Amino acid sequence: MIKKSILALCLFCFALCSSLGQNQExxxxxxxxxxxGLLGYRFLKDGERLNWKELLEATASVEEAHLLIKRGRSQNTFSSVFAFTGGALIGIPLGQKSADRDPTWELAYLGGALGIAAFYLSFKAFNNINKGVDSYNIAVAKQSSYRFQPEFFIVNNQNGFGLAMRF
Known part of the structure; x- marks a missing residue:
C-alpha cells in the first residue's frame, strides 16, 4: 500500500515538474x-514594417545596437541634407547656362564637394545601421537560445523507487 502511494506521488511530481519545465521556455x-532601396531603408519585424521611431524602441534593449542605429540615422539625415544642397548648387549654374547667362561654376564645384561628402556619409550610415541591426539580431538569438528542459527518470535501486531529474 505504501509503495503504491509513493509511486503515485512520484508520478504526480513527475507530471507537475514536466509541466513547469514547459512553461519556462x-x-x-x-x-x-x-x-x-532607392527611396531609403525599410525595416521589417515579424512581417510588419517599422519606422525609425519603432526601430529605435525595438532595439532599446540592446544598447550597442541602439547606439549604432541612432548614429546611422543621424548620418543618414546629414547625408540627405548634403545631397539635396549639393544637387541644388550643381543645378544653379546649369540653369544659368541653359538660360544663356554667365554661370558661376564655383557653385557647381561646391555642390560636387557636398555630393561627395553626402556619398561618404551615406555609406557610413548604411554600415552603422546594418551593424546595429545585425548586433541586435545576434543578441536576441543568444537570449532565446537558452531553454530549460529538464529530464526526469524513475529509478529503482536497492533503496527502492525514486525520481531523478537532470538539467
Whole structure:
C-alpha cells in the first residue's frame, strides 16, 4: 500500500515538474530585417514594417545596437541634407547656362564637394545601421537560445523507487 502511494506521488511530481519545465521556455523575439532601396531603408519585424521611431524602441534593449542605429540615422539625415544642397548648387549654374547667362561654376564645384561628402556619409550610415541591426539580431538569438528542459527518470535501486531529474 505504501509503495503504491509513493509511486503515485512520484508520478504526480513527475507530471507537475514536466509541466513547469514547459512553461519556462522564453518567448522568442523575432529578428529585424533591413532592406535598403532607392527611396531609403525599410525595416521589417515579424512581417510588419517599422519606422525609425519603432526601430529605435525595438532595439532599446540592446544598447550597442541602439547606439549604432541612432548614429546611422543621424548620418543618414546629414547625408540627405548634403545631397539635396549639393544637387541644388550643381543645378544653379546649369540653369544659368541653359538660360544663356554667365554661370558661376564655383557653385557647381561646391555642390560636387557636398555630393561627395553626402556619398561618404551615406555609406557610413548604411554600415552603422546594418551593424546595429545585425548586433541586435545576434543578441536576441543568444537570449532565446537558452531553454530549460529538464529530464526526469524513475529509478529503482536497492533503496527502492525514486525520481531523478537532470538539467
Amino acid at each position: 522564453p518567448t522568442i523575439e523575432p529578428e529585424i530585417e533591413m532592406k535598403a
